[in-house]
Amino acid sequence: MKAFMCHSQGFPTLMLLVLCSMFLFLLVATPEREVSEVSPLLLKLFSNPQSSPGSAQMLRSIPEFEWESALELEKKRFLALQTPAHPTASTRHPLEVVYSDGYKFRLNEPDKCQKISPFLVLFVITEPQDIAKREAIRKTWGNESSVPGVSILRLFLTGLHPRFGSPLQNLLEEESSIYRDIVQQDFLDTYNNLTLKTLMGMEWISKFCPNASYVMKADSDIFLNVEYLVSQLLHPHLPPKKDYMTGYIYRNTKPIRSKAYKWYVPREVYPNDTYPPYCGGPGYVLSGDLAQKIYQVAQTIRIINMEDSFIGICLHKLGISVTDSPWGLFNVYKITYEKCRFSKVVVVHHFGPEELLQIWPNFQDQNETCKS
Structure with a gap:
């Protein structure tokens, strides 16, 4: 192969060297795509x-998938929190999630449930920089007044940005002061730590809202039909269910053992060949009493980096089974928007803020009716 050469007849030497240097810098510095x-x-x-x-x-x-570099900061965080009960840094696998009561709330809304007993708490998983996503959700399915006569509480769960924590924190605190709907602990907000984010929600229920009837864990890139969820599955006129969890259920799934994927789970972290049944991460609902039980049992077992699979492991430890729901209510794939179809689903995955805002007026249009 011929070597790369910078040559141009009559071109100033200094300028030529500068252009060649810039080209080589861009060639080397451009990161590989994930x-x-x-x-x-x-x-x-x-x-x-x-x-x-x-x-x-x-x-x-x-x-x-280069997860090692993304976890370097998390290793430092682990060392700062290390106690004799934890594995040492030399024996701990880089993907082993450290769950510690040393994580403190940076933003919190501890008084939300003092005057009300919410029927449904919406926990929305976001990253600190997801300002547009949070705003779109507030204006659409996250509207706490979306179901008349039903008490709904919305909270966004987040951690610390691994690289731009300080400047983003100022913006997040300002947003929190306006909307009072953000809960944050001081773990690093990485894909590997999604389990910590969900467990933070279970901790919040246990400590600050134990009277909640139901909890919905939702990703920030979904369409959620809260009214259909409440009327078809939760039935507010009936006593709250106990030990209840439903969603898109996975059974007999295997851990991904290839580093090519961000879903990689090494045997050192989870040695079993299959996961217990679990509900897919984009969106699932559980009873308030079960949220508290998950928080308690999570402190007694080894945590893995796959959040939805880990919740299934907690249920298995508790001896509680997931509950089947009618097929098609929880969609972990994207489906094309059509009002009458979406009026009879609970979750559709892969809806960004722009698309969500675009379809919402039509979805709310009372003049366009659907056949039952």
Whole structure:
């Protein structure tokens, strides 16, 4: 292969050197793109390369997901919190999540449930920088007055940005002072720490809102039909269910053992070949009493970096089963918007703030009716 050469007849030497240097800098400094999310079908294929001819070769051709660098700051955080009960830094796998009562609330709304007993608490998983997502959710499905006669409470859960914590924190605190709907602890907000974020919500219920009837854990990139959830599954006119959790249920799924994916779970972190049944992470609902039980049992077992799978492990430890819901209510894939179809679902995944704001006026339009 011919070497790269910078040559231009009559071009000033100094300018030529500057341009060559800039080119080489961009060539070296440009980061590799992260592996994009793939469908569960591909995940199943790559978690078992022998299941299809040529799949192992396909897997080797995919660049590795570089989770090591993303976790370097988390290692420092672990060292700061280390106690004799924790594994030492030398024996702990980089993907092993450290759950500690040393995480403190940076932002909190401890008085939200003092005057009310909410029927439904919406916990929305966001990152500190997700200002547009939070604003869109407040104006759409996160509106606390969306279901007449039903007490709904909305809270956004977040951690500390791993690189821009201080400047973002000022913005987050200002946003919190306006809306009073953000809860934050001082763990790093990374994909690996999604489990910590969900457990923060379970802790908040246990300590500040134990009288909540139901809790909905929702990602920030979903469409959520709260009215249909309440009327079809939760039934506010009936006594609250106990030990209840439902959503899109996964059964007999295997941990992803390839570093090519951000869903990678090494055997050192989770040695079993399959997960217990669990509800898919984009959105699931559980009873308030079960949220408190999950918070308690999570302090007694080893935590893994896959949040939804870990909640299933907690249920297995508690001896509680997930509850089947009618097929098609919880969609972990995106489906094309159509009002009458969306009026009879609970969750649809992969809706950004712009698209959510675009479809919402039509979804709320009372003049356009659907056949029952």
